[in-house]
Amino acid sequence: MKTVKIVALLLALCLMATACSSASPAPSATSGANATPAPSQPGAADPTQAPGDEPVTFTIFGEDVIANRVEEDFKGAVSRVITADTGVTIKYMFGVGDVAQQITIMIADQSYPDFVFSRSNLSRFLEADAYIDMSPLIDEYGPNIKALYGDAYERMRDADGHIHYLGQDFVNQISEDPEDSFEIQHAVLKDQGYPEIRTLDQFKAAIKAYKEKYPEIDGQPTIGMTLTCGEGWRYFITLINPGLRALGNPDDGNFYVNPDTYEVTYAFAIPGIEEYYRWMNGMYNEGLLDPDAFTQTHDEYLAKISSGRVLALSDGHWEYVDGENILSSEGKYERTYARLPVTLSKDIKHPGYRPAAYTPTNGVGITKNCADPVRAVKFLDYLCLEKTQILSAWGIEGEHWEIKDGRRQWTAAEVEAAKLPGHDLETAIGMMTYPWPTIGGGEDSNGYKFNPLDDGTVQWADYNDEAKATLTAYGVNSWKELFPQADEFKPSEWGQAWNLWDVQPADSEFGILHNECNSLTAQYLPMLCTASPEEFDALWAEYQSRLKDVGVDELATVATKLLADNFYVHVAAE
16 A cells, blocks of 8 residues: 555655655566566667657646646756757646546547556556557667566566556665664664564563653653554555564555465455554553554654654654654754564564565556657657666756765755755656656666665665664664565565555445455554453454455455456466
């Protein structure tokens, strides 16, 4: 359930200078989860504007592209370079108001722009035959498209071998520091001599001991742990995902995928999942969980974090980083957070670095209304060039970034300029990453990182002194070293299945069943966490019974078929 996370990654790219942070076929023998797509290299075709090509404006409908994050006239610094290279300018149409109705009218009128990017309404465009099959044109004009996606390219074909869109999910995304973990203040760890914290019970013990010793921080009551559950989807991030991680399961939305059989089960019907919420129940009843956790807004959540009095979190870094940045700006580094691989028991491996195959469940496609699909494919191919990928993510060399100390870095001038309102729109850095084809990680032909968020961007010098002290105490140089590594896992060959559930229509069989089960989950999990310990088992049994009543078993059957239909369409042919 990371619908917004992808957008957050885009925003992080756009705002990175300000800080200077889920349907594809089965993997074949050459397209497994460990396959690393090769970026385009020097010498590959460079389809820049050919002599005689006239300037052209391509239009794109972006279902969840945020209007105020795209420069209106395609005149940002990066965009001007793109236009100079290709003759192309881009004009956006945004999903606004009742997006489903907007799309209904578009389909009824056949009034498609040149490109369409859709998520939850993708199937409607496919059923309306709105997209062209790009594969023949890519064979002729798209060498850099194939190079960027690498082995993942074949995963974008449908059952008939067609490619209707290029996956928007970042290709080869690598994170140096774990994005999803359990977090605890450096002050807590330091006060207790940097104890071993691998299990939920150890995590709780550290929180409890510190809160009892220091009932107030800066004159305000100390909060053991808090969540952000008062604004729709956010409860997935701090209440649901941590429960799955505590059992060693990767983020497949509200589902568990059996890695051997590919059978799908609704996550809250799998054995043992209740133990995480029993632990949360204990946290609440012992006064260690914020009583506002299930009702507060995200702004209230960040305000508490930035006050320095919240000892622990169970969140994605992108969710709480704004609060942590305020602490850092005030020099309260001891109140920022260590990231730990906490699970229910020591024999369970935290899945933060479990590798997953590429999941192209949606992306940018060329519509049948495009007057020049060859030029459109050539433009997509240009975006996949190494130089364009660097331009899109970093901006212009010398103006926005430089090579210094062996790495690509923002210039000092850019760091200062980025503090000014609207500077991101002036540079257009990051504007052509989401939802366009983007290499998420890896190195360019000179050995420098493509992506400002990529592996290696965070180095020892980037950690504050409290983080360095914590890392040193645990005998490591990064948070990543504390976590089980990729080679310790069987890869998630289906990718990240939340991408698949995320794009299913609300009125489909899956959508209806999923909504029924999720509504019960949103109702019961806060009740389970705040009930008396004696009531927990009976309340859990009631929850399970009601899930059965609304069709949790039928949901599992439908989800299993969806996974097979969308991720393994090549199995029968191999």
